[in-house]
Amino acid sequence: MTSCNSARPPICLCAWSILTRLRWPRSRFATLLDRLDRLDALGGRVLAFDPLFAEPDRYSPANLARDPALAGAFRRSATASEFDKDARFAASMEGRGGWAWLCAGAGNDQLRKSGMVEIGDAPGTGLSRLVVTTPLAPPLGKAAAGIGSTDVAPGAASGVVRKVPLLWQTPSDPLPGLAVEALRLAMGQNTIILDGVPGVRGVVQFRGIGALAAPIDAIGALWMRYRRDDPALYVSAADLVSDEASFATRETALRPRLEGRIVFVGTSAAELLDIRTTALGERGPGGSIHAQIVEQILLGETLRRDGFIAGLELLAFVALG
Numbered sequence: 644m645t646s647c648n649s650a651r652p653p654i655c656l657c658a659w660s661i662l663t664r665l666r667w668p669r670s671r672f673a674t675l676l677d678r679l680d681r682l683d684a685l686g687g688r689v690l691a692f693d694p695l696f697a698e699p700d701r702y703s704p705a706n707l708a709r710d711p712a713l714a715g716a717f718r719r720s721a722t723a724s725e726f727d728k729d730a731r732f733a734a735s736m737e738g739r740g741g742w743a744w745l746c747a748g749a750g751n752d753q754l755r756k757s758g759m760v761e762i763g764d765a766p767g768t769g770l771s772r773l774v775v776t777t778p779l780a781p782p783l784g785k786a787a788a789g790i791g792s793t794d795v796a797p798g799a800a801s802g803v804v805r806k807v808p809l810l811w812q813t814p815s816d817p818l819p820g821l822a823v824e825a826l827r828l829a830m831g832q833n834t835i836i837l838d839g840v841p842g843v844r845g846v847v848q849f850r851g852i853g854a855l856a857a858p859i860d861a862i863g864a865l866w867m868r869y870r871r872d873d874p875a876l877y878v879s880a881a882d883l884v885s886d887e888a889s890f891a892t893r894e895t896a897l898r899p900r901l902e903g904r905i906v907f908v909g910t911s912a913a914e915l916l917d918i919r920t921t922a923l924g925e926r927g928p929g930g931s932i933h934a935q936i937v938e939q940i941l942l943g944e945t946l947r948r949d950g951f952i953a954g955l956e957l958l959a960f961v962a963l964g
Contacts, residue, residue: 668702669732671884676735678883678890679906682898691825693793693909693917693930699780703728733786756789757827759817763839766847770812770863791824795919795932803920804932809849810837810863822936825905827852857940858947866946868939869921872931880908907934 672692679690704727761767773792778784792811796804811818819827819835827835830853838850849859859865878900882893909930910917917929939945 667884669696669700669728673728673732673735674884675880675908676732679901682894683902688901688903689825689829689905691789691821691905691907691933693821693907693928693933695777695793696780696783697777700728700732729780730782733782736783736786736788755816755818756787757819757824758834759819759837760834761817761837761839762850763837763841764844766837766839766845767810767812767817769845769847769861770810770817771808773811773813773818776813789824789828791819791821793821793929793933795929803922804867805922806860806864806866807932807936808862808864809857809859809936810835810847820936821907821933822940823852825907825933826855826937826940829905830855855940858945860948865936865939866948867922867932867935868944868946869923869925869935871923872921872925872927905934905937907931 676690679688759767773794779787779790784790792808794811795807796802807820807822809820809823811820817837823835827833832853835852836850838848840846840848846861847859847863849857849863851857857865878897882897883890885893907930909928911928918926919929919932920926921932
């Protein structure tokens with residue numbers, strides 16, 4: 644979500660967030676995938692969906708056929724399955740190396756796509772916990788290249804998102820967050836390394852993904868270093884799923900904004916309850932927070948808070964008090 648220039652990291656120059664309302668059939672999201680693939684000649688990009696698709700598409704004829712009141716309207720079962728919009732969406736995801744399809748709360752109910760190596764005394768047990776998980780609607784979870792959590796503010800009573808867990812502990816095993824899983828796929832890595840503190844159980848140090856690492860606290864959370872939100876960084880999903888003639892007129896302008904990027908698909912609709920407040924007092928979509936995490940890790944511009952700083956704050960409080 645930053646301007647692109649030669650000083651930016653080579654893995655991903657910037658991350659863009661596409662905002663849309665989600666009252667669309669899954670076939671519309673399949674069209675979005677197809678259009679992004681058409682725009683991207685460079686390859687090596689990642690697409691991360693912030694919304695959770697937990698239920699089958701209610702607009703799909705295959706789903707309607709399961710309703711006893713409507714089942715008689717379908718002469719044969721194959722008629723509905725041929726128009727299964729979830730199946731079309733999944734087919735658009737499969738076979739495209741580098742696509743990350745991520746959702747909130749997928750853990751013990753869904754296979755984790757990334758490898759996880761824990762070094763030390765069970766560091767993963769100290770991570771922020773997802774007590775309940777929600778699986779993806781089949782067959783989407785199987786088709787996804789990556790699965791992670793999109794939660795950004797566990798227990799934030801103030802409503803301000805100041806730090807975000809990069810890794811979670813589910814009832815079964817550790818799970819990466821949305822930004823970490825997107826970075827893993829963008830770098831072509833299979834494994835995330837959790838490094839513990841020698842002799843201390845349940846304390847994690849995030850060693851990283853390949854050559855990348857980020858400073859996190861003992862429960863796996865990253866302090867956010869926000870920058871001002873910029874509407875110019877967002878691309879409307881409506882521009883990507885419009886009719887062929889309208890898309891063709893925008894294709895040349897859209898290509899440099901999306902080609903080779905890590906793309907986050909999210910929503911700006913207030914009624915979907917994904918509008919978050921940052922430490923700068925701004926309100927924006929949750930997907931943009933994940934994009935900023937990717938940006939901060941790639942640029943190495945992260946906030947660090949260690950014991951030395953905490954000690955200085957305590958001394959200053961005592962002296963001034």
